[in-house]
Amino acid sequence: MNAVLLASPEVRGFGADPWWLVLGKAVVIFVFLVLMTLFTILAERRVVARMQHRIGPNRVGPFGLLQSLADGIKLALKEDIIPKAAHKAVFVLAPILSTAPAFMAFAVIPFGPEVSVFGERTHLQLTDLPVAVLYILAVASVGIYGIVLAGWSSGSTYPLLGSLRSTAQLISYEVAMGLSFVGVFLYAGSMSTSEIVAAQGDYWYAVLLFPSFAIYVISMVGETNRAPFDLAEAEGELVGGFHTEYSSLKFALFFLAEYVNMVTVSALATTLFLGGWRAPWPLSLWEGANQDWWPVLWFTAKVLLFLFVFIWLRGTLPRLRYDQFMKLGWKVLIPVAIGWLLMVATVRALNTEYDFDARQVLIYGGIAAAVLIGLTFVWDFVAARSRNAEPPEVTAEWDPMAGGHPVPPLPGQQRPQLTVAGTTAGSTTQTEDHP
Amino acid sequence: MNSYVPILVLGALSLGFAVFSIAAGHLTGPRRFNRAKLDAYECGIEPTPQPVGGGRFPVKYYLTAMLFIIFDIEIVFLYPWAVSFDALGMFGLVEMGLFILTLLVVYAYVWRRGGLEWD
Numbered sequence: 001m002n003a004v005l006l007a008s009p010e011v012r013g014f015g016a017d018p019w020w021l022v023l024g025k026a027v028v029i030f031v032f033l034v035l036m037t038l039f040t041i042l043a044e045r046r047v048v049a050r051m052q053h054r055i056g057p058n059r060v061g062p063f064g065l066l067q068s069l070a071d072g073i074k075l076a077l078k079e080d081i082i083p084k085a086a087h088k089a090v091f092v093l094a095p096i097l098s099t100a101p102a103f104m105a106f107a108v109i110p111f112g113p114e115v116s117v118f119g120e121r122t123h124l125q126l127t128d129l130p131v132a133v134l135y136i137l138a139v140a141s142v143g144i145y146g147i148v149l150a151g152w153s154s155g156s157t158y159p160l161l162g163s164l165r166s167t168a169q170l171i172s173y174e175v176a177m178g179l180s181f182v183g184v185f186l187y188a189g190s191m192s193t194s195e196i197v198a199a200q201g202d203y204w205y206a207v208l209l210f211p212s213f214a215i216y217v218i219s220m221v222g223e224t225n226r227a228p229f230d231l232a233e234a235e236g237e238l239v240g241g242f243h244t245e246y247s248s249l250k251f252a253l254f255f256l257a258e259y260v261n262m263v264t265v266s267a268l269a270t271t272l273f274l275g276g277w278r279a280p281w282p283l284s285l286w287e288g289a290n291q292d293w294w295p296v297l298w299f300t301a302k303v304l305l306f307l308f309v310f311i312w313l314r315g316t317l318p319r320l321r322y323d324q325f326m327k328l329g330w331k332v333l334i335p336v337a338i339g340w341l342l343m344v345a346t347v348r349a350l351n352t353e354y355d356f357d358a359r360q361v362l363i364y365g366g367i368a369a370a371v372l373i374g375l376t377f378v379w380d381f382v383a384a385r386s387r388n389a390e391p392p393e394v395t396a397e398w399d400p401m402a403g404g405h406p407v408p409p410l411p412g413q414q415r416p417q418l419t420v421a422g423t424t425a426g427s428t429t430q431t432e433d434h435p
Numbered sequence: 436m437n438s439y440v441p442i443l444v445l446g447a448l449s450l451g452f453a454v455f456s457i458a459a460g461h462l463t464g465p466r467r468f469n470r471a472k473l474d475a476y477e478c479g480i481e482p483t484p485q486p487v488g489g490g491r492f493p494v495k496y497y498l499t500a501m502l503f504i505i506f507d508i509e510i511v512f513l514y515p516w517a518v519s520f521d522a523l524g525m526f527g528l529v530e531m532g533l534f535i536l537t538l539l540v541v542y543a544y545v546w547r548r549g550g551l552e553w554d
Contacts, residue, residue: 011438014438015437015438015440016437017441022440022441022444023444025441026441026444026445026448027448029445030445030448030449030452075460076459076460076463076464077463077464077465078464079464079465079466079467079472080460080461080464080466081472081473082473083473083474083475083476084473084474085474085475092457095453095457096450096453096454096457099449099452099453100446100449100450100453102449103445103446103448103449103452104442104445104446104449106445107441107442107445108442126441126442126445127438127439127440127441127442128438129438129439134514135442154475155475156475156476156477156482157475157477157482157483158476158477160492161492164492164496167496168495168496168499168500171499171500171503171507172499172503174503174507175503175506175507175510178506178507178510178513179506179510179513181514182510182513182514182517183517185514185517185518186517186520189518189519189520189521190518191514191518239476239478244476245475245476248460248464249456249457249459249460250457250460252456252460253453253456253457322553323552323553323554326499326551326553327551327553330502330551331546331551334506334542335542338535338539341513341535342532342535345520345528345531345532346528348520348521349520349524349525349527349528352521352524353524353525
């Protein structure tokens, strides 16, 4: 089966659609992504607002549904500035380079099984390749060029630094992301998205390969430059990051690309780990759940679930420091991913060579690994608590220029006696708890 | 090659949208000249003059890029191996184990020499 797959350039059942169907599917995917973007921007603002005890935008249209559209129109009516120091051609090219690949990555995502459209049997998927997931990674990498070139061509300090950070971040987390896919390919025996979904009939890979799933979810947040990993646009340090100099619809394109990328990584997570368009458990008992057009609903629901997690993270976690962020990527995610990969491969080899069903090993091993990793966080937290519980060392002597900077007296420290000519300053001496 | 054509259709669609948006933004927006507006943005102060060729940035970024290439090539080897894992059997597992071990030596070396620190 595998040898046949590698030899044939096409996945069975794909590449035979009539032209009008291809065009129709492409338009539907495009519209789907734009609508998802508009909706996600609004949902993010509303949900984060609720998390912060605010109401959020609710004036434009019913429930504020047209807010994002209004913002887009407003951006279109703003002046399109190209700074004097910018490299004009590259400056204009960068948003295009960042938007187009974001949309293109969605071409291989399966929305559902085979259905009939106007009498034509077809898969609810624009196309599928034997190397579909590799194709997504490749296209996503082209999108990084948009960010690099945007920062470089702006001819300004903040965008340059922002784009460098962003690039280093994307490539660091791409390694962990790439490693997390290997387990899936190993079990599915294919890189084609439709076959990976087909292989998840009895076990979703989120269950079977839980650590892979966890690594993917963490690195997908890093890959999309979202909080708590949005260091590329840390306002306090870098203004707006790589798109500081962009205005009008060019800025809107970067915004669009970011949200489309969010939808894409969510859809990829759904496809590779959550069974794609397959109905979740209680619903899957109903036989019709995985037929006809119903799977589109399950697929969209799972994608929305991931998008909600993105918003939830943003509403909950503070931004990491850059060195902590790189440390997490290179010193935690990559070694854990490699170790897990070796374990999966060993279990799988035992499975096929000695006919010993070891899937339970993976499931329980994965749960154990997750609990262990969770415990390290708890341990970190407890250690930090006990560290903070000890009162900081306070010397009774107050050094007003400790470390070369003027510092106020700490609680318990005394101001030195000031001796003014003729009097003593005894009356002003007091502890400085509440000045 | 037929299964690659739909990708080009979607690509053309999104490319067209992006180009159209930029052209539209150029036409719909007002244009009011102001010298300060065309300067690089630095929170309101006079912008620092940029050196020709983009200026300098920390060498750590080069190091990260090189490490990325090493691990990305590892991944490129891992994918076809994973897809045909069942056909390779125990032999494939041992071979890849040795390859990953070699890489782990490199990884340990980089870690030990502080290549993964970011200060």
